[in-house]
Amino acid sequence: KQEVTQIPAALSVPEGENLVLNCSFTDSAIYNLQWFRQDPGKGLTSLLLIQSSQREQTSGRLNASLDKSSGRSTLYIAASQPGDSATYLCAVRRVDSSYKLIFGSGTRLLVRP
Amino acid sequence: EAGVVQSPRYKIIEKKQPVAFWCNPISGHNTLYWYRQNLGQGPELLIRYENEEAVDDSQLPKDRFSAERLKGVDSTLKIQPAELGDSAVYLCASARQGAEGYTFGSGTRLTVV
Numbered sequence: 001k002q003e004v005t006q007i008p009a010a011l012s013v014p015e016g017e018n019l020v021l022n023c024s025f026t027d028s029a030i031y032n033l034q035w036f037r038q039d040p041g042k043g044l045t046s047l048l049l050i051q052s053s054q055r056e057q058t059s060g061r062l063n064a065s066l067d068k069s070s071g072r073s074t075l076y077i078a079a080s081q082p083g084d085s086a087t088y089l090c091a092v093r094r095v096d097s098s099y100k101l102i103f104g105s106g107t108r109l110l111v112r113p
Numbered sequence: 114e115a116g117v118v119q120s121p122r123y124k125i126i127e128k129k130q131p132v133a134f135w136c137n138p139i140s141g142h143n144t145l146y147w148y149r150q151n152l153g154q155g156p157e158l159l160i161r162y163e164n165e166e167a168v169d170d171s172q173l174p175k176d177r178f179s180a181e182r183l184k185g186v187d188s189t190l191k192i193q194p195a196e197l198g199d200s201a202v203y204l205c206a207s208a209r210q211g212a213e214g215y216t217f218g219s220g221t222r223l224t225v226v
Contacts, residue, residue, distance in 0.1 A: 004155070041222065043119075043217040043218050043220045044206075089155055099144065099208070101156075103157070105153065
């Protein structure tokens with residue numbers, strides 16, 4: 001059974017700091033991995049999607065890496081801003097026809113001005 | 114293009130009452146998902162539709178939950194009767210059949226009192 005774990009559960013950093021969010025999964029047989037952002041009371045916004053054959057994806061100040069063999073992904077946020085404050089969720093899609101996403105519990109990020 | 118539209122945004126009901134949520138996916142997206150997100154947790158799949166067919170409802174509590182997607186477009190999710198433990202955010206997502214990523218709606222926050 002695929003399990004996804006995100007550490008830390010919460011993180012508070014001063015503005016401008018570079019930071020790394022961690023995601024680990026137990027079954028390396030994944031189709032892809034996706035990072036989402038969730039603002040309080042809102043739905044999920046897709047940030048980055050990494051196919052199983054890829055090592056990383058970048059979008060602006062965000063960089064996500066994938067090490068499938070070790071079951072790990074990291075989301076790197078450069079020069080953090082107060083507007084980055086949100087919950088960040090990672091999710092893996094299984095290698096089957098279900099298209100089902102298995103989510104971690106998320107990391108709640110607070111960037112202090 | 115318009116995103117995934119869900120209504121209502123919030124719903125408060127007394128236990129044992131019925132409740133229904135509505136989702137309008139992105140035009141042309143054949144795959145529709147309902148997920149449930151408990152407080153402090155990641156979303157969990159309830160049901161997946163391919164057009165009007167429910168192809169994965171294995172995690173839908175069928176004693177009280179039902180869903181439909183008539184004509185393969187809009188979908189409704191119903192709970193009858195609601196229990197206190199049903200309080201959560203109900204998220205709808207859609208994707209082109211076989212597409213790589215989902216688009217989520219803003220969700221319906223249900224509180225059962």
